[in-house]
Amino acid sequence: MNRKVCIPLFRGPLKAVPLSSEKGIALLMVLWVLTVLMVIVLSFSFMTRTETHATLSFKEGIEKKFLAEAGIERGMVEMLYRRQNLNAGDSEIWKADGTPYSDQLSNGKYTVRIMDESGKLDINTLNDSSAILFKNLLINAGVKAEDADTIADSVLDWKDADDLHRLHGAESDYYRSLPNPYKAKNADFDTVEELLMVKGMTPEILYGTEEKREIIGSLTVNSRVGSINLNAAPRELLMALPGMTAEIADGIIKIREKKEIQGLQDVQAVLGESYKLMASYVGFSASNAFTIDAVGFKDSEAKGYRVTATVIMESNNKYRYVYYKSPMNVTR
Numbered sequence: 001m002n003r004k005v006c007i008p009l010f011r012g013p014l015k016a017v018p019l020s021s022e023k024g025i026a027l028l029m030v031l032w033v034l035t036v037l038m039v040i041v042l043s044f045s046f047m048t049r050t051e052t053h054a055t056l057s058f059k060e061g062i063e064k065k066f067l068a069e070a071g072i073e074r075g076m077v078e079m080l081y082r083r084q085n086l087n088a089g090d091s092e093i094w095k096a097d098g099t100p101y102s103d104q105l106s107n108g109k110y111t112v113r114i115m116d117e118s119g120k121l122d123i124n125t126l127n128d129s130s131a132i133l134f135k136n137l138l139i140n141a142g143v144k145a146e147d148a149d150t151i152a153d154s155v156l157d158w159k160d161a162d163d164l165h166r167l168h169g170a171e172s173d174y175y176r177s178l179p180n181p182y183k184a185k186n187a188d189f190d191t192v193e194e195l196l197m198v199k200g201m202t203p204e205i206l207y208g209t210e211e212k213r214e215i216i217g218s219l220t221v222n223s224r225v226g227s228i229n230l231n232a233a234p235r236e237l238l239m240a241l242p243g244m245t246a247e248i249a250d251g252i253i254k255i256r257e258k259k260e261i262q263g264l265q266d267v268q269a270v271l272g273e274s275y276k277l278m279a280s281y282v283g284f285s286a287s288n289a290f291t292i293d294a295v296g297f298k299d300s301e302a303k304g305y306r307v308t309a310t311v312i313m314e315s316n317n318k319y320r321y322v323y324y325k326s327p328m329n330v331t332r
Contacts, residue, residue, distance in 0.1 A: 060298050060301075061305060063107060063108065063296075064296040064297065064298050064301075064304055064305035065305045065307070065326070066296065067105065067107075067109070067296025067297065067305070068110060068295055068296035068305045068306060068307040068326070069294070069307055070105070070296070071112040071292075071295070071307070072292050072294045072307055072309050074103065074110070074112060074294075075112045075114050076292065076311065076319065078093075078094040078101075078112075078114065079094075079096075079114060079290055079311075079313065079319075080317055080319075082094055083313060094114055095114070095256075095257075096114045096115060096231075096232050097115065097116070097119060097231060097232045097234075098113045098114075098115050098232075099113065099114075100112070100113050107298070108296060108297055108298045108299060109297050110294055111297070111304075112292065112293070112294045113292070113294075114290055114291070114292055115232060115234075115290065115293070116229060116231070116232035116286050116287055116289075117220045117222045117287050117289035117290060117291060118223045118225055118227075118229035118232060118285065118286055118287035118289075119228065119229045119230075119231065119232025119233040119234065120217075120218055120219055120220035120223060120228075120232075120233070120234075120237065121134060121218055121220070121228065121237060122219075122220050122221060122222070122225065123155060123159075123189055123192065123195070123219055123220075123221060124159065124188040124189055124221050124224070125224065125225065126152075126156060127226075128156065129280075130226060130281060131152045131153075131155075131156060132242065133240050133241065133281060134148075134151075134152045135148045135152045136239075136241075136242075137215055137236065137237060138205070138215065140213075140236065140239055141205065141208070141213045141214070141215050141236070142212035142213065143205055143212075150168045150170075150199060150200040151198065151199070151201050151205075152168075153166035153167060153170075154166075154168070154169045154170045154198045154199040154200055154201075155195065155198055156169060157169035157171050158170075158184050158186075158189075158197075158198050159185065159186070159188055161186050162186075163184075163186075169199070170184070170199035172184045175197075175199075185197075188221070189221045190221065191323065192206075192216055192219045192221060193206070215236070217236070218233075218240075220289075220291075220310075222312070222322060222323070223287050223289055224287075224289075225283070225287060227281060227282055227283035228281055229282075229286060229287070230252055230256070230261055230267065230282055230283070230284060231256050231260055231286065235249055238252060241277075241278040241281055242277040242278050243275075243278050244274065244278065245274070248270055248271060248274060251267075251270035252271075255267060255270065261284050262284060264284075288312055288313045288314070289310065289311070289312050289313070290310070290311055290313065291309070291310045291311075291323075292309050293306070294308075295307075306326070306327060307324075307325070307326040308324070308325045309321055309323060310322050310324075
């Protein structure tokens with residue numbers, strides 16, 4: 001009887017692939033997918049939050065801008081009222097010397113200051129004699145005397161018609177030697193900011209820093225008068241007058257808080273003998289040009305939106321804008 005012998009094809013015990021390893025691979029894949037999804041969700045959440053804050057900030061900025069523009073319009077109304085009632089002794093008339101006035105609205109407030117341009121130093125009327133006021137203003141703001149001489153002479157050279165240098169001044173040959181060359185204008189300034197093109201002037205001097213006071217608030221190109229109106233001049237410009245002292249400047253400000261200064265007789269007791277030194281530089285007449293500076297604030301925020309406008313008052317209660325600047329962030 002024949003027997004069939006079966007020979008196994010594989011030697012040794014058979015091993016099955018454990019199911020646990022397959023589950024581990026699947027778990028890792030799930031974890032990676034969850035990680036990617038979490039990153040996507042977090043990124044989307046961060047972007048949404050950023051967009052929300054940006055939208056809210058833009059909304060608040062627009063609201064503050066509208067509040068500031070409301071202040072400009074209120075200032076214009078007060079200027080028209082002032083023009084018709086200045087000699088009536090009305091105590092409600094707003095002053096044009098930079099005194100701040102505020103009004104609360106439902107969603108915020110605005111602060112308005114009105115400044116008669118005759119109380120500022122018109123750089124277009126500067127000459128070799130009145131340039132002393134500009135130099136004193138610079139020095140009082142922290143500018144070195146030699147730098148003040150350079151800036152003052154360069155301002156006169158910038159707007160005169162010739163190419164002759166003053167002692168510390170500059171003409172087109174200097175400006176052509178700069179990395180970005182240009183020529184001296186040889187004409188009047190169009191804006192006060194144009195001073196930044198003049199030799200020696202810097203933004204730090206014009207706009208001020210933490211250490212130095214700004215001078216732009218004491219300068220104008222719109223009054224077209226060579227004298228300083230004592231009714232409207234800021235204290236910084238009063239201190240630039242020859243013979244002026246802190247006590248005299250404070251005395252002038254106290255007088256005009258109560259009433260308009262009509263002439264020398266109203267301030268003679270305060271000025272004393274110093275008037276002889278400043279007589280050729282001061283006056284008491286208002287101009288028809290005014291700057292309205294308005295800042296809009298939202299609720300209790302410290303930062304506001306600032307709008308500055310200069311207007312020329314014309315006949316029949318009409319006016320026209322000659323300057324408008326917006327915005328400028330400020331604090332209370």
